[in-house]
Amino acid sequence: MKLAHAFPMAGLAMAVATAAQAETITVATVNNNDMVIMQSLTEAFEEAHPDIEVNWVVLEENVLRQRLTTDIATEGGQFDVMTIGTYEAPIWAERGWLVALDDLPETYREEDLLQPVRDGLSHDGTLYALPFYAESSMLYYRTDLFEEAGIEMPEQPSWEQVRDWAAELHDPDNQLAGICLRGKPGWGENMAFVSTLVNTFGGRWFDEEWNPELDSPAWQEAIGFYVDLLGNYGPPGASSNGFNENLALFSRGNCAMWVDATSAAGKLYNPDESQVADRLGFAPAPVAETPKGAHWLWSWALAIPASSEKQEAAQTFLTWATSQEYVELVGESEGWTSVPPGTRESTYENERYQEEAPFAGFVLDAINSADPTDSTLEPSPYVGVQFVGIPEFQSIGTQVGQTVASALTGDISVEQALQNAQRATARTMQRAGY
Amino acid sequence: MTTLKTKQALPAEGHLATAPASEVRARHTPLVPSAGARRVWLTLLGWGIALLIFFPILWMVLTGFKSEAEAIADPSLIFSPTLESYIAVQARADYFKFALNSVVVAFGSTLLALVIAIPSAYAMAFLPTRRTKGTLLWMLSTKMLPPVGVLVPIYLLFRDVGLLDTRTGLVIVYTLMNLPIVVWMLYTFFKDLPRDILEAGRMDGASTLQEVLYLLLPLTLPGIASTGLLSVILSWNEAFWSLNLTSSSAAPLTAYIASFSSPEGLFWAKLSAASTMAIAPILVFGWLTQKQMVRGLTFGAVK
Numbered sequence: 001m002k003l004a005h006a007f008p009m010a011g012l013a014m015a016v017a018t019a020a021q022a023e024t025i026t027v028a029t030v031n032n033n034d035m036v037i038m039q040s041l042t043e044a045f046e047e048a049h050p051d052i053e054v055n056w057v058v059l060e061e062n063v064l065r066q067r068l069t070t071d072i073a074t075e076g077g078q079f080d081v082m083t084i085g086t087y088e089a090p091i092w093a094e095r096g097w098l099v100a101l102d103d104l105p106e107t108y109r110e111e112d113l114l115q116p117v118r119d120g121l122s123h124d125g126t127l128y129a130l131p132f133y134a135e136s137s138m139l140y141y142r143t144d145l146f147e148e149a150g151i152e153m154p155e156q157p158s159w160e161q162v163r164d165w166a167a168e169l170h171d172p173d174n175q176l177a178g179i180c181l182r183g184k185p186g187w188g189e190n191m192a193f194v195s196t197l198v199n200t201f202g203g204r205w206f207d208e209e210w211n212p213e214l215d216s217p218a219w220q221e222a223i224g225f226y227v228d229l230l231g232n233y234g235p236p237g238a239s240s241n242g243f244n245e246n247l248a249l250f251s252r253g254n255c256a257m258w259v260d261a262t263s264a265a266g267k268l269y270n271p272d273e274s275q276v277a278d279r280l281g282f283a284p285a286p287v288a289e290t291p292k293g294a295h296w297l298w299s300w301a302l303a304i305p306a307s308s309e310k311q312e313a314a315q316t317f318l319t320w321a322t323s324q325e326y327v328e329l330v331g332e333s334e335g336w337t338s339v340p341p342g343t344r345e346s347t348y349e350n351e352r353y354q355e356e357a358p359f360a361g362f363v364l365d366a367i368n369s370a371d372p373t374d375s376t377l378e379p380s381p382y383v384g385v386q387f388v389g390i391p392e393f394q395s396i397g398t399q400v401g402q403t404v405a406s407a408l409t410g411d412i413s414v415e416q417a418l419q420n421a422q423r424a425t426a427r428t429m430q431r432a433g434y
Numbered sequence: 435m436t437t438l439k440t441k442q443a444l445p446a447e448g449h450l451a452t453a454p455a456s457e458v459r460a461r462h463t464p465l466v467p468s469a470g471a472r473r474v475w476l477t478l479l480g481w482g483i484a485l486l487i488f489f490p491i492l493w494m495v496l497t498g499f500k501s502e503a504e505a506i507a508d509p510s511l512i513f514s515p516t517l518e519s520y521i522a523v524q525a526r527a528d529y530f531k532f533a534l535n536s537v538v539v540a541f542g543s544t545l546l547a548l549v550i551a552i553p554s555a556y557a558m559a560f561l562p563t564r565r566t567k568g569t570l571l572w573m574l575s576t577k578m579l580p581p582v583g584v585l586v587p588i589y590l591l592f593r594d595v596g597l598l599d600t601r602t603g604l605v606i607v608y609t610l611m612n613l614p615i616v617v618w619m620l621y622t623f624f625k626d627l628p629r630d631i632l633e634a635g636r637m638d639g640a641s642t643l644q645e646v647l648y649l650l651l652p653l654t655l656p657g658i659a660s661t662g663l664l665s666v667i668l669s670w671n672e673a674f675w676s677l678n679l680t681s682s683s684a685a686p687l688t689a690y691i692a693s694f695s696s697p698e699g700l701f702w703a704k705l706s707a708a709s710t711m712a713i714a715p716i717l718v719f720g721w722l723t724q725k726q727m728v729r730g731l732t733f734g735a736v737k
Contacts, residue, residue, distance in 0.1 A: 026681055031693055031695060032696055039526060040525075055681075055683075056527075056682070057681045057689075058692075058694075059689075059692050067677065070678060071589075076598060078598055078599060078681045244696070252507060272503065273502065
């Protein structure tokens with residue numbers, strides 16, 4: 001009896017001993033599809049690195065951002081790997097919150113990372129986060145509706161054309177909106193899209209002296225155009241639609257056109273998730289006055305907080321999850337349309353990927369042609385296409401997003417909305433000491 | 435005397451509500467001919483309102499049994515139920531680990547709060563001083579501060595004493611968070627107890643502890659039970675502190691739900707499945723104890 005008891009105990013003791021040897025790292029991330037896949041492949045990582053165990057903390061984007069900021073600012077040390085975006089990486093790096101990634105192993109092939117993405121995650125020429133997946137924006141449209149109406153999509157559509165097509169295809173009786181666009185207020189929601197629209201209409205957030213230009217003619221024209229387009233030819237309740245809501249609408253067949261993140265392509269092409277998978281067309285994001293800044297650049301990246309006590313193990317995980325081998329692992333196990341897009345040249349050179357993901361070329365072109373350092377017609381002092389890379393932008397962007405949403409719902413006029421936005425932004429900037 | 439009369443009148447009314455319909459009709463037909471119809475209408479109205487309030491939960495439960503494609507399709511009650519979301523949700527995160535944390539934290543903090551609140555409410559109810567009212571109001575005023583206002587100081591304290599991501603840490607925070615409400619509720623229940631009963635006990639030679647244990651607690655048990663239930667429910671649903679003070683090992687079900695919400699991707703069926711699993715234990719618990727709850731909430735309402 002005693003012996004029988006002793007065996008499981010010995011086994012338990014051994015298990016405890018192994019667990020004690022293995023280092024546990026905590027990875028904080030968002031619940032996006034690509035991250036879900038990463039989580040499901042944890043075993044592959046742990047098999048290759050038996051001395052490291054991975055603990056996941058998955059949170060909603062805004063909750064995660066607040067949670068990470070609290071932890072990093074107080075040096076709580078709760079996380080060893082954090083998922084951050086192009087907006088945070090340089091700001092947090094400047095404050096010394098992130099570990100510089102300047103000694104990556106040769107095998108990682110840093111030069112394989114797409115240049116604009118790499119630049120977006122660097123501060124003073126040093127990389128502080130590694131891109132997990134990256135996206136730009138583009139125009140999705142329904143090929144069947146376009147064919148029926150006899151419209152041919154040019155190589156580079158203009159916003160004026162898009163408005164005409166939206167007017168022609170808009171059919172509310174059959175629950176079809178001419179166009180779907182983001183309307184939900186937030187710096188990462190409606191303002192991501194609106195900023196690209198303002199850019200292409202020739203506007204900018206700030207002049208070179210950091211004076212806000214929200215009441216300029218270019219902003220008036222862009223916001224007026226947006227309110228008119230989405231208000232007249234958009235789906236009902238457009239001011240509460242973000243990425244997810246529009247994705248649902250488009251994949252259900254309720255939108256004739258949609259301008260949004262390139263990362264939606266994989267989902268729209270998947271017949272399990274989308275009812276329009278076989279009728280999906282895509283084109284570059286429409287332009288108006290200038291092609292500059294007409295499509296955005298964003299990447300979700302992994303970084304190591306300076307407060308982590310397990311930086312070495314964390315870097316091992318980082319280089320695994322953003323490596324070329326990882327991309328291949330996902331391609332083999334999940335299918336090539338599911339690989340994390342927009343990070344490596346090698347992904348786009350892969351024939352299997354080119355074959356199975358017909359949107360690959362568009363995405364690569366869009367990312368490569370997005371220049372966060374030169375995204376406005378007139379020169380501007382900030383970095384970022386659809387955001388301004390300063391800490392104050394989160395609150396400015398969200399506040400302006402709310403006034404734009406009020407203009408969209410018709411609560412206030414476009415002119416009034418922009419005057420309010422200009423005043424609020426000027427006040428915030430003055431308080432911040434610009 | 436009036437108190438006595440009302441008390442006597444009550445069972446009669448209660449009897450009326452539960453009496454067989456025929457009896458009611460027989461007694462009231464000449465005066466109120468439509469009593470039966472009125473009752474049917476009231477019952478229907480009651481059910482209608484209950485269904486309206488319950489509808490979001492019902493819809494969530496139904497969505498959890500749909501496939502992701504059906505979940506985003508036009509709302510429909512007809513679909514082929516599937517467990518795929520539940521399986522996917524369980525494969526991604528161990529539900530039982532989160533549920534155990536929720537149970538430990540919710541019940542642990544409630545017990546601790548009751549242990550602290552019973553003596554303090556006793557003191558305030560039976561031995562009031564000039565400052566008792568002020569103290570009670572001051573305690574309640576701590577609830578008026580938005581929690582985010584003290585997030586950073588508490589985070590720093592927790593970091594320094596090593597309480598981040600521990601169940602003990604959450605139990606402490608939840609206890610402090612619910613203490614004002616628990617003290618207030620117990621205070622009101624205790625106040626309704628005639629002092630004479632406790633005095634009689636004292637005359638018979640009971641010590642303060644015996645007084646509390648053998649007289650106060652048994653007599654106010656429904657009140658204490660409903661206070662405890664409310665505290666459990668508040669702790670179970672609390673999402674701000676649990677999301678901010680835990681990461682993996684002490685994360686309760688609120689963190690579990692949050693992990694299925696996504697800015698880029700449609701996981702409505704999975705989110706619904708996760709939410710259903712998260713509320714299931716407390717729903718069952720609330721259902722089993724609803725008698726206690728209602729008894730406690732109306733305790734002392736009629737003297």
